[in-house]
Structure formats: C-alpha cells, structure tokens
Amino acid sequence: MTRTILITGGSSGLGEGMAREFAARGNNLALCARRTGRLEELRDELLQKYPGLAVSVRALDVNDHDQVFEVFREFAAEFGSLDRIIVNAGIGKGQPLGTGNFIANKQTAETNFVAALAQMEAAMEIFREQNRGHLVAVSSxxxxxxxxxxxxxxxxxKAGLASLAEGLRVELARARSPIRVSTLYPGYIRTQINEKVKNAPFIVDAATGCKAMVxxxxxGKAECFVPSWPWRPIGFLMRRLPVSALARLF
Structure with a gap:
C-alpha cells in the first residue's frame, strides 16, 4: 500500500535525507520548505528515479502560522489524505544566555517550538478528521x-516539542484513538545545521542518520533514539546523571 508522507523542512538536511529514504520505500511525498528551488530539484530527481510515485512541493515558512494550516490542508486535499506528517523544520541559532544574543535565542524558540506547535495543530486537525494518521516530532x-x-x-x-508529543500520546491513548504519535531523539548527524560544530561525539553522516530515522x-514506536547505538544508552545515562557530572561532560 502506497502511503503519503508530509515532511516540513524538506529541502535540505534531515528532511531531504528522509524524503530520499521514504521515496526509495515507495511512498508518495508532500514536501515543503522556504527554498522552493531546492525542493523542485529534489522533486524532479525523485520523480525521474521513481516515476510511479507522486511528489508534490510547496513553499512554506513555518513561522507564518496561517500558511502552515493552509499548506497542510492543500496537501491533504491534493492527495485525498495524509498518512504521516513529520514535524522536522528547525534551526540551531542558540547562544549562551545573557551574552547579548537574545534575538538568536528568540528565533530558535519561535521556529523550533512555536512553529512546531502550529505544525502539530495543523496535523492533528487533519488526523482527527481522518480518524487516523501518524504524527512524528523530530526532537533531539x-x-x-x-x-x-x-x-x-x-x-x-526540543524538550518542549517532546513534551507536546507525549501529551498527545497520553490523550490519544485515553481516547483509544488510532492516531499514533512518535518522538525521535536524533544524536549528532552531520547536516548544514551543524556543519561548523567541531568534536561532536559519535557523529554520523546524513545518509546513515536518515536511514536510522526512517x-x-x-x-511505530512512541520514542526512539537515533541511531539507536550509542544514543539509546547515552540517553539512559543522561536522564540519571547529577548536574555536577553533566557539568564535567559539557
């Protein structure tokens, strides 16, 4: 059965990598991002390689919240339904607090949390109407x-995003809903967002990381660390280490 998967931030990085992996698995794609030129190039490449698939692209700035709802609804109308929506778009401009970089931190908060909230709202409207679907939140x-x-x-x-996803899981489990919600916790995967970061432990290339994410x-698991090794045991330890130990590590 061919499914339709919507991915935000689909023009580069993890979004682009996941799009390639899902296309290789025979899925139709609804891809959106600010840079339509790169989206169109990716669409043309995937259609040439997988001519039996449907790949649709639309411009989307996730910080334009009205546009988020509009684009998601347009994709749903175009394909008839959406089987999976991956909330992936994000930025990494954060700076140490109190160092005169409030604007960078504000932009990060608005894009990674408020805009993600808009995407999850838009996704859940569609899924509630369909009474099915799989919402995926890309945390860290x-x-x-x-x-x-x-x-x-x-x-x-990213913690706020994970909390939103968990709250939805609790609500949907209580309602015995067929809608599923998953949270991914990627470790260090080399993309444009972190290309200048040095000495990132256990970093993997984008292709390896995206295969693990897909x-x-x-x-269908509720929560996944990716790649599972070594991030699953690292995540287990991080949740339990005292602050003094974390301070020595970072």
Whole structure:
C-alpha cells in the first residue's frame, strides 16, 4: 500500500535525507520548505528515479502560522489524505544566555517550538478528521536534560516539542484513538545545521542518520533514539546523571 508522507523542512538536511529514504520505500511525498528551488530539484530527481510515485512541493515558512494550516490542508486535499506528517523544520541559532544574543535565542524558540506547535495543530486537525494518521516530532538528544552554552535554548525548545508529543500520546491513548504519535531523539548527524560544530561525539553522516530515522519512524514506536547505538544508552545515562557530572561532560 502506497502511503503519503508530509515532511516540513524538506529541502535540505534531515528532511531531504528522509524524503530520499521514504521515496526509495515507495511512498508518495508532500514536501515543503522556504527554498522552493531546492525542493523542485529534489522533486524532479525523485520523480525521474521513481516515476510511479507522486511528489508534490510547496513553499512554506513555518513561522507564518496561517500558511502552515493552509499548506497542510492543500496537501491533504491534493492527495485525498495524509498518512504521516513529520514535524522536522528547525534551526540551531542558540547562544549562551545573557551574552547579548537574545534575538538568536528568540528565533530558535519561535521556529523550533512555536512553529512546531502550529505544525502539530495543523496535523492533528487533519488526523482527527481522518480518524487516523501518524504524527512524528523530530526532537533531539539535547532535549533529555538542560544543556549549557549554545545548546541551552535549542535543547529547551526540543524538550518542549517532546513534551507536546507525549501529551498527545497520553490523550490519544485515553481516547483509544488510532492516531499514533512518535518522538525521535536524533544524536549528532552531520547536516548544514551543524556543519561548523567541531568534536561532536559519535557523529554520523546524513545518509546513515536518515536511514536510522526512517527505520525508527517505520517501527511505530512512541520514542526512539537515533541511531539507536550509542544514543539509546547515552540517553539512559543522561536522564540519571547529577548536574555536577553533566557539568564535567559539557
């Protein structure tokens, strides 16, 4: 059965990588991002490689919240339904608090949390109407605990996103709804967002990371660390280490 998957931030990085993986698995794609030129190039490439698929692209700035609802509804109308929506779009501009970089932290918070909330609202409207669907929130291992310096605000936004997803899981389980919600906690995956970061532990290339993300999403599990090794045991430890130990690590 061919499914239709909507991915935000689909023009580069993890979004682009997941799009390639899902296309290879025979899925139709609804891709949106600010940079339509790159989206169109990706669409043309995928259609040439997989001519039996449907790939639709639309411009979307996730900070334009009205546009989020509009674009999601247009995709749903175009395909008839949406089987999976992946809330992936995000930025990593965070800076240490109190160093005169409030604007960068504000932009990070608005894009990674408020805009993600808009995407989840729009997705759930569609899924509630369909009475089915799979919502995927791309969080981060930095969401597990409060992180220092440049990661403080970024990690907080990803923790908020993970909390939204968990709250939905509780609500939907209580209602015995067929709608599923998954949270991914990616470790360090080399993309444009972190290309200048040095000494990132256990970092993997984008292709490896995206394959692990798609495998985790397809598993349907509520929460997944990706790649599972070594981030699952690292996540287990991070949740339990005292602040003094975290301070020595970071």
């Amino acid at each position: 291992v930095s969401a597990i605990r409060g992180m220092p310096k440049n990661i403080t605000t970024y990690g907080a936004t 495998k985790a999403i397809e598993s």
